Amino acid sequence: MPRPIAARIQPDAVRHNLQLARQIASGARAFAVIKANAYGHGIERIYPALAGAEGIALLDLDEAVRVRELGWTKPLLLLEGIFEPADVELAVAHRLTVAVHCDEQLDMLAAAKSQRPVDIQLKMNSGMNRLGFRPHAFRAAWERARGIRSIGAIGLMTHFANADDGQIDWQLDTFDAAVQGLPGEQSVSNSAGVLWHPRAHRDWVRPGTILYGASPTGVARHVEGFGLRAAMTLTSRIIGVQTLAPQETIGYGRTFEVDRPMRVGVVACGYADGYPRHARTGTPIAVDGVRTRIVGRVSMDMLTVDLTPCPQAGIGSSVELWGDQVRVDEVAEASGTIGYELMCALARRVPVVVADAADPAPAAQAHGERVAAA
Ligand SMILES: *Cc1c(COP(=O)(O)O)cnc(C)c1O
Numbered sequence: 001m002p003r004p005i006a007a008r009i010q011p012d013a014v015r016h017n018l019q020l021a022r023q024i025a026s027g028a029r030a031f032a033v034i035k036a037n038a039y040g041h042g043i044e045r046i047y048p049a050l051a052g053a054e055g056i057a058l059l060d061l062d063e064a065v066r067v068r069e070l071g072w073t074k075p076l077l078l079l080e081g082i083f084e085p086a087d088v089e090l091a092v093a094h095r096l097t098v099a100v101h102c103d104e105q106l107d108m109l110a111a112a113k114s115q116r117p118v119d120i121q122l123k124m125n126s127g128m129n130r131l132g133f134r135p136h137a138f139r140a141a142w143e144r145a146r147g148i149r150s151i152g153a154i155g156l157m158t159h160f161a162n163a164d165d166g167q168i169d170w171q172l173d174t175f176d177a178a179v180q181g182l183p184g185e186q187s188v189s190n191s192a193g194v195l196w197h198p199r200a201h202r203d204w205v206r207p208g209t210i211l212y213g214a215s216p217t218g219v220a221r222h223v224e225g226f227g228l229r230a231a232m233t234l235t236s237r238i239i240g241v242q243t244l245a246p247q248e249t250i251g252y253g254r255t256f257e258v259d260r261p262m263r264v265g266v267v268a269c270g271y272a273d274g275y276p277r278h279a280r281t282g283t284p285i286a287v288d289g290v291r292t293r294i295v296g297r298v299s300m301d302m303l304t305v306d307l308t309p310c311p312q313a314g315i316g317s318s319v320e321l322w323g324d325q326v327r328v329d330e331v332a333e334a335s336g337t338i339g340y341e342l343m344c345a346l347a348r349r350v351p352v353v354v355a356d357a358a359d360p361a362p363a364a365q366a367h368g369e370r371v372a373a374a
Contacts, residue, residue, distance in 0.1 A: 003268045003301075004237035007346055008323075009041050010355040013229035014049035017211045020227060022052065025194045025201040029054035031077055031187070033208030035063070040344040041212060041231055043067065045354050055097075057206055061090055068094045077121060079206075080131065081105050088112040088150070099123050099157065100145065101131035110148045117152030120145060121187060124178060126171040128161040135178035142182055155204070157187045168197050192216035195226065209340055213328075218338030220329035232343055233323030234275075234350070238287065238315055240266035241307070250296035250304050256281050262295075263307040267319050270301040274347040275321060276335035279303075283334035286320040287313045 022030055032053035038046050043063060047070050050056060055075035056067055061083075064076055081099040082088060085108045091098050092114040100106060101123040109118065122142055125132030133141045145151050158175045160168050175188060185203035191210040193200040209216055213230040215223040242264045244250070249257045250264060265287060271277040275298055283294045290310040294303050307313050322328040328339040335342075 002351065004239070005269050005273055005350055006235055007350050007352045008233040008235065008355055009045045009352060010229070010231050010233070011046050011049040012355065013213055013231040014041075014046045014211050015052065016227075016229050017213055017231070018049065018052055018207075021191075021194050021205070021207040021210055024226075025189065025198075025205045025207075028189075028201040028203060028205045031055040031057040031075070031204055031206045032211055033057045033079075033190075033206050034067075034211075035059040035079065035208070036344050037063070039209065039212050039214075039340065040346045042352065044070065045352070046231065047072075055204065061087060061096075064096055065090075065094060075119075081120075081123075082108055084108070085111060088114060088118065091118050092116050097121060097155070099131075100141075101125075101133065103141070106141065106144055106148065109145075109150050112150045114150050117150055119153040119155070120151055121155040121157040122184075124156070124158040124175055126158040126174045126178075128159050128171070130159070132158065135174050138178045139182070142184075153184070155185045155187060156182060160188070160190060160193060160200075166196065168193065168200060172197075172200055190216065195223070212343060213324075214339035214343060215327075215329045218329055218332055218340075220327040220333065223329075230323045230328065232328070232346070234269070234273075234321040234346070235323070236267050236269040236319045236321065238265040238305075238313060238317045238319060239268045239302075241314055242266070252297045252299055256296040263311070264295065265305045265307045265313060265317065265319075267303050267305055267321075268301070269303055269319070269321055270299050272300045272347060273350050274342065274345045275303065276331065276337060276342060278337075279331060279335040284326045284330050286325040288317045289325065291325065 030053045032050045035058040057077040057079050059080050075097050077097045079099050097119040100120045123132040124138050125134055145154050156179050187204035188202055189200045189205040191207045194205050194207045213228045244258045244262050269275050277298045279298050281295050284291055285294050285305055287310045292306050292309045295306050296304045322331050328342050332339045332342050
């Protein structure tokens with residue numbers, strides 16, 4: 001028997017969340033963002049759920065090639081653009097749209113001898129201060145891009161530093177002032193922009209994390225009511241039970257001491273599976289469908305849970321680490337991070353199963369599943 005841990009990927013949840021995003025930003029077309037191997041879910045696994053998107057956006061050229069090989073014929077955007085001159089030919093060959101955020105990338109495109117032009121999204125640094133042309137230099141960059149033969153359509157994009165706490169107007173005002181009068185389709189919204197900033201929907205939105213059911217703020221309750229579904233459910237089982245007497249402690253560092261008799265379940269999941277070691281005592285977890293809490297320190301291969309709310313639970317009981325009962329953001333919040341990081345950090349050793357499209361039940365067991373190829 002392998003260890004009982006598994007991550008269950010539900011393409012249907014991605015389809016549902018994409019549909020929601022499209023309803024909320026109903027005037028815009030959508031680039032589904034699937035960078036970082038679809039935020040850890042696996043591009044090939046969730047690809048069938050993306051049919052409703054007008055475009056796909058990601059970072060790595062090799063991931064873009066994989067998406068074309070899967071049969072994607074619609075726009076495919078490289079969010080950081082090209083990294084070296086040779087990438088131009090690949091962009092041409094695979095009909096990629098590339099972000100252009102610096103003069104060096106314009107140089108590479110200007111030097112290219114390609115037959116077909118490459119569509120670009122000219123990126124403005126409107127205040128995030130990572131990638132992009134400064135607002136005062138943006139118009140000149142646009143003029144230069146327009147004069148480069150190997151460049152086709154020029155879109156206008158920027159990225160928000162804190163779309164999650166409501167403060168985007170300062171960046172959007174900067175962007176609008178700098179692009180005034182310039183033609184070209186605009187794309188400025190990530191997931192938070194989609195959910196909370198209709199003013200920022202524009203021509204194309206770029207939702208990422210909400211497609212997987214996670215909160216752009218990292219706080220689960222901020223997305224309550226939108227009806228997002230978890231695309232990844234991490235499950236395992238209880239492999240040991242201890243009954244502790246008052247004053248006994250649990251696990252490494254003896255960080256948790258019981259003050260009353262307590263049954264504690266030992267779950268086959270640890271930080272080597274991608275569960276955060278910093279998850280505090282009290283982090284929610286579900287055992288046999290009942291929400292309870294982890295107690296003590298997470299170790300490499302195991303963690304421990306308070307079985308008080310589920311006295312019937314014992315060895316073999318099913319555990320949901322995160323999914324639809326316990327949102328990945330709740331685990332992240334209790335660990336000082338955001339759901340994005342946990343989804344992306346799922347360890348390679350965790351077996352992944354893909355749920356059948358016809359099987360939406362998040363708690364469904366191995367029945368009706370197939371093991372994903374790779
Ligand atoms: C990652 C990314 C997105 C998607 O962000 P989410 O917060 O996951 O929706 C959108 N645009 C750019 C440029 C990105 O890098």
